[in-house]
Amino acid sequence: MERHYALPERILMNVEKPARYTGGEIGSVMKKKEEVSVRFAMCFPDLYEIGMSHLGIQILYSMLNEKEDIWCERVYSPWSDLEQIMKEEGIPLFALESQEPVKDFDFLGITLQYEMAYTNVLQILDLSMIPLHAEDRGGDCPIVIGGGPCVYNPEPLADFFDLFYIGEGETVYFRLLDVYKQNRKEGGSRADFLRKAAEVEGIYVPSLYEVSYHEDGTIQSFEPKAFPDGGHAPQTVKKQVVNDLSSAPYPLKPVIPYVQATQDRAVLEIQRGCIRGCRFCQAGMIYRPLRTRSLETLKTYAKEIIKNTGYEELSLTSLSTSDYPWFAELMDYLVNEFHNKKVNISLPSLRIDEFALDVMSKVQDVRKSSLTFAPEAGTQRMRDVINKGITEADIMNGSEMAFRGGWNKVKLYFMLGLPTETETDILGISDLSEKIAELYYDTVPKEQRSGKVQITVSTSFFIPKPFTPFQWEPMYTPETYLDKASFLNESIKGQLNKKSIRYNWHDAKTSVIEGLLARGDRRVGKIIEEAYLSGATFDAWTDHFDYEKWIRAIDLLSKTEAFRPDKAGAALDFYVYRRRDLEEILPWDFIDAGVTKAFMKREYQNAVEETVTRNCKDGCSGCGARVFGSGICLEH
Amino acid sequence: MRIRIKFAKKESVKYLGHLDIMRFFQRCFNRAEVRMEYSAGYNPHQKMSFAQPLGVGIVSEGEYLDAEIAEGQDLDAICKRLNNVCGEGFEVVSVRAVKEGAQKAMAALRFASYRVDIRELLSDESADEKTVDEDGNPETLLPFEKEISRAINDLLIEETIPVLKRTKSGEHEVDIRPQIIHVHYEGGEIFMTVTAGSNNNLKPDTLTEQIFSKTTIEYHRESIKIKREELYAEKFVPLEDYQTV
Structure with a gap:
């Protein structure tokens, strides 16, 4: 069948990688639009190569397309070259499969994977010719849904979305779409649908809630609005959780991109959630409880996916992969099954021990691969504060074994600016790096060395996230962050083995903006909109990020009544640099994520007292996720 | 043994670049369960080479790639299986065995014919x-x-x-x-x-x-719309028939 394209040849021939925009990949689903009752545009608001690497979209895409009367298509952000042409020529953003405008769809679902994609969300709406503000949308506009990890604080985007889906997509999508079909059948309006949608567990309709503020800018109340008939949307919105991962839908015939995706391989999600409880880690809290796919399921899936896709690489994905209960059995199976078929197994970072090294030596080239440790902090005291259950002995023992096994590259990940951090903690990072370097030269005799040991130290700046025990913590200014980074840099430069240690750090300004977006309230939407209108997009791309645009947008909001008309950066002071009161209403308090605020307060206290909390396997610490009645919680 | 595959690149995949097509065929061979020969080394890759890269935006009825496969496989069956897994954008026209010691398609190539729609x-x-x-x-x-x-x-x-x-x-x-x-x-x-x-x-x-x-x-x-029609070896012998069985 001849494909028809939204873009004419003269445009396709003049943009970078035109196959990003033409669809038709193996595994993509074509239907006849006359034969479906719901058209769903599923969007990852970043470049095709990034979006096509994302498992979540592939899961929902195959799940929705299973239903005969639903056609789910994909949408990604056009790169700047095409964006400019589309704006000049008034070409509306289109979905890849049908090549038809997104504005003609019933739904536009946008996954919110990282805060720095928020301006891209506005770009998607803008290019689709859908009004940016949900309140300005008429009955013929698609319903705009947000999902993904960032919806655990959806408030900065509240103005732009009709509704948010809080939690895992496999659970209530069909119910939501049934409500939509029913409402349409009854001749109900857009407003009628939104009211009914709010009754579906996990669905948050921001326009049905009212927020008022104290004089100091903090939230006074966050309440559902009363409907004329006396009812109202639910007080809290409960996150959605897949209880039995083994029977949940999984894309065994994923879309295989022609253009090389960033993650160009088959993906096997072995488990969801994490038992570790690191206090800075949002994923570790919001995906609780830990749920596993059965070993048998994974074996079948691995074989099927490789057969269906022809990929030469299979990547295991999960948080803390070493905690998968049948990890040894799974690796045995995969190595045996795929070794002769020339399929590589790629592993996320494992806890380095004898077993991990054995596995790694089977699936990787020891000379080329590197060991990865994420101690996150340089001293034991600091690691106890963040509840990172890795000791210096673990790292030293793991490194020694690895050096004996032939490895000579080590990557170390740390955070700077953690709560209670002192200079001693920062110096701990360079000390640890030096010790590892010395260990190499002590362990490996000169004649067996293949060059110098290569230690790469990377630091990111700590960003407090909602639904973590550190959600009340202040951040530092970019200047202070850079001082910390150069303090560490100087210290590393002073080490004996400085030539074996490379140090790089994240951009401090990006971190501050990410911090603002992560914990903002509804008023922050104005900043995002202003930044977008002044030209900010692709902020997650280092060479695209323009701090000045953001600062101007922040100043505009700061000068309004809500803040300090006399102080330009007042909004940053309020949202980012302020220590929040344990008792204040946080913008995301209306979400019931299972993990309770009481638990997070307890954990915050434990952090201050440098007390470690055991992991879920060793015993329940009463975080609250037990209410879901699934996964590891059932073991106690 | 070496095989020569002739394939068509149609309208719906004409915006793919050469590297995309190479990767695509690697995976087609895997999906079609063709037993391939691999290069030595820690990261072995399939032994295959294309006669000539085709530019983005150009369709073709005469593309060629040579591949090394394990002995004892039925070439007609391979042709059928490849067509089952290559989607609508490509068509495998023929799969022929290349004679022992023959030049690779890339080296044998002398001429190409095109039609340019103006x-x-x-x-x-x-x-x-x-x-x-x-x-x-x-x-x-x-x-x-x-x-x-x-x-x-x-x-x-x-x-x-x-x-x-x-x-x-x-x-x-x-x-x-x-x-x-x-x-x-x-x-x-x-x-x-x-x-x-x-x-x-x-x-x-x-x-x-x-x-x-x-x-x-x-x-x-x-x-303009360009279509490559055929690639030839010396004496205008289509690569399909040049030193093949």
Whole structure:
């Protein structure tokens, strides 16, 4: 069948990688639009190569397309070259499969994977010719849904979305779409649908809630609005959780991109959630409880996916992969099954021990691969504060074994600016790096060395996230962050083995903006909109990020009544640099994520007292996720 | 054993680049469960090579790739299985065994034939005035068609046709006259056979542009549609039949 394209040849021939925009990949689903009752545009608001690497979209895409009367298509952000042409020529953003405008769809679902994609969300709406503000949308506009990890604080985007889906997509999508079909059948309006949608567990309709503020800018109340008939949307919105991962839908015939995706391989999600409880880690809290796919399921899936896709690489994905209960059995199976078929197994970072090294030596080239440790902090005291259950002995023992096994590259990940951090903690990072370097030269005799040991130290700046025990913590200014980074840099430069240690750090300004977006309230939407209108997009791309645009947008909001008309950066002071009161209403308090605020307060206290909390396997610490009645919680 | 695969790249995949197509075929072989030969080393890769990369935006009925596969596989069955997994954008036309010691397709390649659809460039000129002959029937050769035919003749009369060629090492002049084997115009399309291969390659759009430079008609690269029809070895033997069984 001849494909028809939204873009004419003269445009396709003049943009970078035109196959990003033409669809038709193996595994993509074509239907006849006359034969479906719901058209769903599923969007990852970043470049095709990034979006096509994302498992979540592939899961929902195959799940929705299973239903005969639903056609789910994909949408990604056009790169700047095409964006400019589309704006000049008034070409509306289109979905890849049908090549038809997104504005003609019933739904536009946008996954919110990282805060720095928020301006891209506005770009998607803008290019689709859908009004940016949900309140300005008429009955013929698609319903705009947000999902993904960032919806655990959806408030900065509240103005732009009709509704948010809080939690895992496999659970209530069909119910939501049934409500939509029913409402349409009854001749109900857009407003009628939104009211009914709010009754579906996990669905948050921001326009049905009212927020008022104290004089100091903090939230006074966050309440559902009363409907004329006396009812109202639910007080809290409960996150959605897949209880039995083994029977949940999984894309065994994923879309295989022609253009090389960033993650160009088959993906096997072995488990969801994490038992570790690191206090800075949002994923570790919001995906609780830990749920596993059965070993048998994974074996079948691995074989099927490789057969269906022809990929030469299979990547295991999960948080803390070493905690998968049948990890040894799974690796045995995969190595045996795929070794002769020339399929590589790629592993996320494992806890380095004898077993991990054995596995790694089977699936990787020891000379080329590197060991990865994420101690996150340089001293034991600091690691106890963040509840990172890795000791210096673990790292030293793991490194020694690895050096004996032939490895000579080590990557170390740390955070700077953690709560209670002192200079001693920062110096701990360079000390640890030096010790590892010395260990190499002590362990490996000169004649067996293949060059110098290569230690790469990377630091990111700590960003407090909602639904973590550190959600009340202040951040530092970019200047202070850079001082910390150069303090560490100087210290590393002073080490004996400085030539074996490379140090790089994240951009401090990006971190501050990410911090603002992560914990903002509804008023922050104005900043995002202003930044977008002044030209900010692709902020997650280092060479695209323009701090000045953001600062101007922040100043505009700061000068309004809500803040300090006399102080330009007042909004940053309020949202980012302020220590929040344990008792204040946080913008995301209306979400019931299972993990309770009481638990997070307890954990915050434990952090201050440098007390470690055991992991879920060793015993329940009463975080609250037990209410879901699934996964590891059932073991106690 | 070495096999030679002839395939078509159709309209719906014409925007793929060469590297995309290479990766695509690797995975097709895997999906079709063809037992491949691999290079040595820690990261073994399938042994395959293409006769000549095809530019983005160009379709083809005569693409070739050589691959090394394990002995004892039924080539017709491989052809069928590849067609089952390659989607609508590609078609595997034939799978042939290459004789022992024969040149690879890439090395054997001497000539390529193309047809270049120029109707879009011509229609702008003629949209309003359809020429008719005395009986009121459309004239077989419209004025601009005559112009194209004349331009081709003018070009072929030249002893040298110098063209500036841009390469990594800068610009230099190349005489493309000896690279033109045959060219004629018919029914909105320019048909051409030109030399091909790594040393002596003439791109169809280069020749088309030269033809238009001898006319009054404006040339835009994005308004022509190029189709590669066949790749040949010496004596104009299609690669499919060259040193194959």
